[in-house]
Amino acid sequence: MSLIVQKFGGTSVADVEKIRAAARKAIRAQRQGHRVVMVVSAMGKNTDRLLELAQEVGPNPPAREMDMLLSTGEQVSVALVAMAINALGSEAVSLTGGQIGMQTDSSFSKARIRSISTERIERLLDEGKIVVAAGFQGIDNDLNITTLGRGGSDTTAVALAAVLKADACEIYTDVDGVYTTDPRLLPEARRVDVISYDEMLELASLGASVMHNRSIEFAKKFGVPIHVRSSFSDTEGTMIVTEQESGTAPVSGAAMTPDEARVTVLGVPDVPGMSLQIFSAIAEKKIAVDMVVQNIGDGGKADVSFTVRRDDLQATLLALAPVIEAIGVEGVTHDDHVSKISVVGANMPDQAGVASEMFRALAGAGVNIQMITTSEIKISALVPRDQASIALRAVHEGFKLHEKPDDAKSWSQIKADREAGVEVETLISRLRDDALEALTLTGISVLDHQARVTLMGVPDRPGIAADMFERIGAAGISVDMIVQGYDGEDGSTSVSFTVPQDALEASLKVAEAIAASHGMRGVQGVREIAKVTVSGIGLRSHTHVATLLFETLASADINVDMISTSELQVNAVISSDAADTAKRGLEKVFAGSLG
Template identity: 50%
Template sequence: MLIVQKYGGTSVGTLERIDLVAKRIAKRKDEGNSLVVVVSAMSGVTNKLIDYAEYFSKNPSSRELDMLLSAGERVTSSLLAIALKELGYKAVAFSGRQAGLKTDSFHTKAKIELIDPTSINEALKEDKIVVIAGFQGVDKNGDVTTLGRGGSDLSAVAIAGAIKADLCEIYTDVDGVYTTDPRIESRARKLDKITYDEMLELASLGAKVLQNRSVELAKKLNINLVTRSSFNENNGTLITGEKKMEGAIISGIALDRNQARVTIRNVDDKPGVAAKIFKILSTQETNVDMIIQNIGTDGVANIGFTVPENELNQTLKALSNLDDSFSVESDSNIVKVSVVGIGMKSHSGIAALAFETLAKNGINIQMISTSEIRISIIVEAKYGELAVRILHEAYELYK
C-alpha cells in the first residue's frame, strides 16, 4: 500500500520520540508499504520561535514570520530522515517547496493551490521513505508560506490526494476519536469508524483530534483517514465517506469552551438592519455562529449571536461604530454543548431527549441551533462538563 503518515508535535516532541517514530515507520516499511511521512515541529518549538520574533517586534512581518516558523518542521523532517538512514533505510527529507506544495500568498494562513508530486514520486520509485516538513509551501513569488492552525494535517491530506495514496494516517497523542473527551467522562468510548460529516461537526465544535480543514479536504478528495496514537499499537478511528451498516444514532458529545454571546438591543425591526450589522462583522472576519432574534415592542428587536471568545474584543470594537440607539452587551461565561450523529437524519426524538435531560438536572438552555446531524446548545459555563456527562449517559454512548 501507498500510505501517507503524519506525526504531530507531541509525537516528535523529543529526540527519543523521533527515534521511536523512526522505528514505527521502519516496521510499516518492512510490511511492504511505500511511505510518505509528514511531520510537525517538535512540541514547543513553534511557540519558542514566535517568542524570538516578538523579542524584536510585537507585530513582525508575516512574510518573515513564515520564513522563521517553517524552520521548525524542517528541523524535524531532517532529524527523522537521519534517524531512518541510521536504521538502514533509504530516506530523504523535503521542505514544502521541495515537495511541490504551491500556495497562495496569504502569509501565516495560506491555502494550498496545487501540489506537483514529481519529486515525491521519483523518490518513491527509488524505494525511499519521503519525509516532508508539514505546515508550509511556497507561493508564485518563491516566498515560503505557512498554512496556519492544523497546517501539517492539511499538508498530509493534500499530499495523499496528489500521490493517490491508499490511506492517510494521522498520529497524535490519543488513540482516536472518542464519544466525548475522556477527561470529562471516564466511560467515553473510542469509535472504530466515523463519517466525514460527523468528524467535521465534532472538529468544528471543539474536538481537537483533527482540524476541520483537513477533514473537509479528505472528504472532497475521498481519502480514507485514520487517526491513532503514536505511543501504542492500538487501532485508531477510521474516518470515511462510507455509510455505517447499522451504527449508533449518536456518535459523540462535544464541548466548546471558546464561546461568547453578544446581544444587541433596541435594533430597528425593519429590513436591512441585521444585514448591516453582520456585514460589519464579516469585514472583520468574525466567525459568527448561533443567531437568534427576539421581536420586541414599539418596532424594535434584540439580536443575539455567539462568536469565539478569543474574537470577542474585535467583535465589540467593530460594533462600537453602530448607531448610538443600539445597546451592546456580551457574556463570555457560556459554553456550547453539541450532540452529533448521522442517525439524526432518520430518527426522531433526539432533541427532545437532550432538552429533557438538561431540564431534569436544572440546566437552563440559553440558545439552540441545529443541522441535519447536530444539535448545539448554549449553557452557563459551570454546567458544561455536567451537561456532557448526563447527555453521554442519556444516549448510552458508553455501550
C-alpha cells in the same frame, strides 16, 4: 504498489526516542510493500517556544515574519526524522513545504492551499525513498513562506493523500483514535471504530482536538480514508470514512467548546440587508462566527445573536461599532463567560425527540441554556462556562455514548459491505489545479410550506426548553429548525421553531399552553414561510458564504426571519413567495462552487 501517507504530530516527535519510533513505523510500512510519505509537525513545545521568542523581541510582529519563524519548527523535525530513517538502514529525504510544491495564497498565518506539484515526491518514491515532508507550511507566488494555521499539518497530510491518490492517510497522535468525547474531560468516553466525514467535520469544528476541520474537508471532498492511530501502541484506532458506525444511534459524539463569547445585537430593524451589514463587517476581519441565531423580537424588530471565539470578542465589537451606529439598533450585549455544548449524529434527521432528550439531560443536571441552534446533524446549546463540564457529562450520559450501539459496525465489516457492492453516497471532487481548498457546495435547496412559532419572554431557568419540546413532541408535532436567541430583557429569551404549515394550529395551541404555564410574554405564529439552505463543505471556514447569502437575499429585497448555521449548512427562513427568487439568485451566485 500502494501508497500511504503517515502524519506524526508534535507529541509523536517530541524527543529523539519518539523520532526513532516514528521512523520505525515508516520503515515497517515500506517493508510491507507500501510507498511511504511522512508528514511531520514541529517537535512538541517547539512552536510555543518560538512564539515566546517573538513576543520577547517585540509586540505585534509582522505576520510574514511570524510565518518565516514558525516554519523552522517543522524544518528541524523533518531533518531529524530523515536522519533517523537513514540511521536505521533505509533511505529518506526531507522536504520543506516549498520543496514538496505546496503552493498557497498569501494569507500569512492562515494560508489556503492552491495547488501541490507532486513530481518531485513521486520521483523520490520511485527511487525507493521515504519522503519526509514538513507539515503546516507552503509558499506563495512570491516564494514567501506561508503557514496554514491551526491543524495545518493534518491539512498537509490529507491534501497530499488526495493529490497522490494515496490508499490511506494515517494520522499518528497521542490518543488511540476518535472518542465519543474528549477522554481527558470524561474518562468514560468510548473510542469509536468508525465515524463519518460529516460527523467528524462537525465535531472537529466544535473543538474535538484529534483532527482539524480543514483536513476533514479535504478528506470528504476527495474521498480520502483517514486512519487515526496512536503513535505509542498498535491499537487499531478509528477510521474516518463516508459511512457511520451505527445506522440507528441518534448521537455519535458530544463536544464542549469552552472559550466562547456571545454577542447579541438588539432591536435590529426588520428590513432586508441588516444581517448582511452585520456579518460582512465581521467577515472582513476574517473572524469565524459560529452559532448564529436571528429571531423575532417584540415590536417586529429582530434580535441577532452569534458566538465567536473568546479571543476574538474585542475585535468583533470593534468591527461592529460603525455598523451599529449606521443601522440604528437598540443596543449590543455580550458575554465572554459562556461555553458551547453540542451533540452530533448522522442519524438525527430520521429520529424525533433528539433535541428534547438533550434539553432534558441538561435540565436534569441543573444547567441553564442561553442559546440554541440546530442543523441537520447537530444540536448546540450555549451554557454558562462554570456549568460546561457538568453539561458535557449530562448529555454524554443522557445519550449513553459510553455504550457501544447494538448495530455498530467495524471497519472490516464496512469494507466487506463495500466489496459486496453496497452503495454509499460519496462526494469526490475534481482535483482543481488552482484551488484545492476552494469552496465546494453540495446543494442549494428550499423547504417550502412551513410555519414558524415564536415564544417570547421565555424565563431564563433550567428545564424550560426540555418541557417545551417534550410537550410539542407528545402532541405528535415534527419540529425542523430550532433557534433560541438572547434578548437581554430581564434575562429572558425568545425561542422559535419551524413546523410543517399544516401543523401550525396544533403547534400554536401547545405553545400557548406552554407560555401560560411558564408566564411567558406571548406567542406568535407565521405561516407561508420557507427554509432556504446552502449545503457544502467548509461553510464556516469560508466566511464569505453567509455574507453572499445575505447579500443575494438583500439585493432581491427579501427579508430574513431566522438564521441558523453549522459546518455543513447555512439556513435562512424567508417568506414562501420569495423562495423561488432566492433559490435562483443563490444558484447564480454560487454557480462556480457547486460540486
